[in-house]
Amino acid sequence: MATRLLIESTSTSTSNSNISHSLRDLLIEFGDLARFSGQFVVRFWRRPFEGRELLRQMDEVGSKSFILTSITGLAIGVVLAMQSRGTLIRFGAEAVLPSMLALSVVKEIGPVFTSLVLAGRLGAGIGAEIGSMRVTEQIDALEVAALKPFHFLVITRVLACMIMFPILTLWTDAIALLGGYMESYLASGMDYRIFLSTAFESLRFSDVLVDTLKTSFFGFIVGIVSCFLGFNVRGGTREVGTAAMRAVVGSSLFILLSDVIIVRISMLLFGDM
Amino acid sequence: MKPEPVIQIRGLTKSFGPIEVLKGIDLDVPPGKCAVVMGGSGSGKSVLIKTIVGLLKADKGTINVLGERVDLLAGDELDKLRLSMGFLFQSGALFDSMTVSENLMFFLERHLHLPPAEAADRILQTLEWVGLPEKLHDYPAALSGGQKKRIALARSIIMEPKILLYDEPTTGLDPVSVRMVAHLIVRLQAERGITSIAITHDLLCAEIIADEVHFLQDGRFIASGSLEDISRLDHPSIVTFFGNETIHPV
Numbered sequence: 001m002a003t004r005l006l007i008e009s010t011s012t013s014t015s016n017s018n019i020s021h022s023l024r025d026l027l028i029e030f031g032d033l034a035r036f037s038g039q040f041v042v043r044f045w046r047r048p049f050e051g052r053e054l055l056r057q058m059d060e061v062g063s064k065s066f067i068l069t070s071i072t073g074l075a076i077g078v079v080l081a082m083q084s085r086g087t088l089i090r091f092g093a094e095a096v097l098p099s100m101l102a103l104s105v106v107k108e109i110g111p112v113f114t115s116l117v118l119a120g121r122l123g124a125g126i127g128a129e130i131g132s133m134r135v136t137e138q139i140d141a142l143e144v145a146a147l148k149p150f151h152f153l154v155i156t157r158v159l160a161c162m163i164m165f166p167i168l169t170l171w172t173d174a175i176a177l178l179g180g181y182m183e184s185y186l187a188s189g190m191d192y193r194i195f196l197s198t199a200f201e202s203l204r205f206s207d208v209l210v211d212t213l214k215t216s217f218f219g220f221i222v223g224i225v226s227c228f229l230g231f232n233v234r235g236g237t238r239e240v241g242t243a244a245m246r247a248v249v250g251s252s253l254f255i256l257l258s259d260v261i262i263v264r265i266s267m268l269l270f271g272d273m
Numbered sequence: 274m275k276p277e278p279v280i281q282i283r284g285l286t287k288s289f290g291p292i293e294v295l296k297g298i299d300l301d302v303p304p305g306k307c308a309v310v311m312g313g314s315g316s317g318k319s320v321l322i323k324t325i326v327g328l329l330k331a332d333k334g335t336i337n338v339l340g341e342r343v344d345l346l347a348g349d350e351l352d353k354l355r356l357s358m359g360f361l362f363q364s365g366a367l368f369d370s371m372t373v374s375e376n377l378m379f380f381l382e383r384h385l386h387l388p389p390a391e392a393a394d395r396i397l398q399t400l401e402w403v404g405l406p407e408k409l410h411d412y413p414a415a416l417s418g419g420q421k422k423r424i425a426l427a428r429s430i431i432m433e434p435k436i437l438l439y440d441e442p443t444t445g446l447d448p449v450s451v452r453m454v455a456h457l458i459v460r461l462q463a464e465r466g467i468t469s470i471a472i473t474h475d476l477l478c479a480e481i482i483a484d485e486v487h488f489l490q491d492g493r494f495i496a497s498g499s500l501e502d503i504s505r506l507d508h509p510s511i512v513t514f515f516g517n518e519t520i521h522p523v
Contacts, residue, residue, distance in 0.1 A: 048383070133368075141366035144326050145380055145432075146352035 036228045040158055043150055050156050057160035065118055065168060072117050073172035076109055077101065077179025085187060094188070098195045099202035101180040106203060107211045110173040112259055115165060115218035119251040123226045126157055127247030130230025131240035139231070154231065158223030165219030166212050173212075206270045214262045221258065222251040278337075279304045279436060279468040280325065285334035286492075287320055294320045296492035297334070300470075307462055307469045309479045309500070312489035313514060318472040319363070321489070322438050325470065326360055327351050339435065356384060359429035363441040365421040367413040373400070373424050374409045377431050384432060395431065403427045403457060419450030426457060430465075437461065439471040443478040455481035476500075476515070488514075 080101055088094045130153055133139050142149040177199060184190040226247035233243045278301035285298040294317040302308045310318050323329045325336055327343050336343040341354050367376050377396045381387055387395065400406045403423040413421060422442060429437060442458065443451040455478045461467045462482075473479055479486060479500055486503050488496040490510050496503050504515045 136369075137362045137364050137366040138368055140323075140328055141360070141362060141368075143328060144355055144358070144360040146355045147380070147383060148352075 032232070033225070033228050036231070037224050039150065040154060040224060044155055044159075046151075048148060048151055050152050053152060053156045054159055057156045058164055061118075061122060061157075061160045061164040062168065065121055065164075066171075068117060068121060069114055069168045069172045070175050072113055073110070073175030074179040076105060076113055076172070077176035077181075078183045080104060080109070080176070081180040081183035081187075085183075095198065097184060098180070098190075098199035102177060102199035102203055103207075105176045105180070106173050107207055108263075110176055111169050111211050111215045111218070112255065114169045114172040115215050115222070115255050116252055118161075118165060118168065118219075119222045119255060120248055122161065123222055123247035123251040124244040126223065126226035127230045128240055128244040130227055131233035131243040132237075134231060134233045135236055135240060154224075154227045157227055158220060161219035161223035162216045163219070165215040165222075169212050169215045204270075210262075210266045210270065214259070214266075217258065217262065218255045221254045225250045225254060276303050278302055279339060280308075280470065281335075281337040282325070283335045283337075285321070285324065285336060286332050287317075287324055287329060288332055294492050295324070298489075298492075298494065300487065300494070302468055302470060304468050305462060305466045306484040307458070307471060307482050309471045309473060309483035309486045310489055311474055311479060311486055311503075311514070313474070313510070316489045317492045318474075318489055319440055322360075322440050322470060322472050326355065326358060326438055356432060357435045359432065359434035359437040361422070361425055361429050361437065361439045361442050363444055365413070365425035367421060367425055367428070369413045372410050372412055373405075373416075376413070376424065377428055380428065380431055399427045399431050400424075402430075404453075417450075419446050419453060422446065422450070422454050423457065426454065430461065430467075433465075435467065437467050437469040439469060439473070441473055441475075442471060443473065443475045448477060451475060451477050452481065454478070458482045474514075 081097065084097060084100060085094065088097055088100070130139075133153070139149045139153070142152060181190070181192060181195045184195055185192070229243040229247045229250070230240075233239050280300065280302040282298055282300040285295050286293065287295040298321060300308065310321060312318050320329060324331050325338065325343065327346065331344045334344070338354060339357055341350075343351070343354065346354060367373075368379065371379065374393075374396055377399065378392060381392045381395065385392070397406055397409070400409060403426055405420060405423055405427070408416065408420060408424065413424070416424060426442075437458075439458065443454050446454065458469070458471070459482055462469065469482075471478070471482055483500050486496075486498065486500045487494045488503055488511060495508060496506055496511060503511060506512075
């Protein structure tokens with residue numbers, strides 16, 4: 001009996017110690033991520049400016065995500081219109097469908113869905129690419145050739161995400177509204193002029209501006225988290241895979257958490273709609 | 274009079290956490306000579322070469338390269354010195370998203386800002402020098418191990434460095450490729466007067482390229498001299514390392 005108690009107590013203390021170690025590692029990693037983000041802010045203003053690589057990365061982030069965001073937008077618009085129509089009809093409010101659609105898409109669903117979809121595609125891509133460059137010594141090769149890998153790999157990718165996320169979000173919003181209109185036309189033969197005027201009269205410029213620009217911050221999150229995890233890979237292909245997976249999970253979680261904070265701040269600044 | 278060493282290391286120590294990997298290394302490499310560092314796996318060879326080029330920071334000791342203290346330099350000053358040094362990585366470390374030509378051009382256009390025609394000329398000449406001009410537009414994935422090493426060597430010398438550091442330049446290559454890469458290293462030294470340090474446990478390569486060999490064990494040099502002399506020493510680690518190999522002067 002005494003032996004069993006001793007074993008139980010040891011296993012509880014081991015599991016407590018494991019939790020405290022994991023928590024400590026997590027906090028250390030957050031600290032490192034904060035320092036990495038700080039380096040981005042400091043080095044962003046210093047030479048060299050990798051303009052050509054920035055354009056290449058914008059193409060990588062932008063045009064290669066175009067179809068993905070288009071499908072996302074279309075699905076959002078059609079599904080949202082289909083699901084809301086029945087409820088609105090029950091309350092005799094079918095006419096407000098375009099404004100409800102526009103508000104939900106532009107203010108929340110468009111920016112967050114687009115960013116999450118992009119986090120999936122780009123987080124994994126950036127994490128794996130930079131991670132494999134780390135384990136095959138390509139980052140060291142840049143370093144010893146005095147080519148500043150942080151500028152070439154990190155700043156260009158983060159900046160490309162910050163620029164392209166709002167643009168892709170606007171595109172997704174537009175496609176989502178198109179999808180919503182198509183559903184409305186097929187279901188009730190709604191005229192496009194009525195759809196457009198009802199949709200846009202409910203939107204304020206500040207809604208579009210703030211809720212689209214917040215995706216620039218989401219782009220920063222995806223870029224910096226993925227680059228950080230890729231840059232710090234140690235080991236081999238298994239660790240590269242883990243970094244890619246963690247880049248997607250980490251970016252997505254940070255997007256959802258920061259969205260809560262941004263929405264609260266924008267409500268304080270611009271009022272509740 | 275003995276010439277001033279181009280690379281001079283004194284009392285170099287480097288630890289990772291509680292593990293002391295280098296325990297007071299002293300090394301002099303005279304101009305135009307090739308020093309080969311040999312030793313078993315985990316003896317600290319790669320750490321030594323990465324500390325010399327500033328990829329790792331020394332804990333104690335001094336590293337003097339071309340009259341500059343690498344251990345004290347950082348940022349742009351270190352980058353300036355690195356332009357005089359080339360580094361051949363164990364894996365080659367070619368950028369796999371770029372063709373061979375782009376791999377070489379990448380260095381030239383960022384540092385020398387040469388006109389495109391002149392840069393293309395230099396790339397072709399360098400590829401001819403390593404015997405692979407036909408691989409100009411190939412991606413690294415399409416190259417064999419030996420070809421990758423030769424292209425990586427071409428990339429290391431395209432900036433015309435005064436010093437070259439080789440990290441296991443022939444690991445994983447067949448004997449024919451080992452000879453080819455090793456003879457290129459010897460030619461570099463003879464034709465361009467490049468001073469170099471090579472980390473290797475490949476006896477064939479060391480036989481061809483070494484002017485002086487240093488045997489590293491547990492973070493310390495336990496023997497220095499010619500490969501032939503070291504191979505005859507009656508030290509258990511050295512006997513195990515060399516096995517029954519007979520070393521002939523090249």
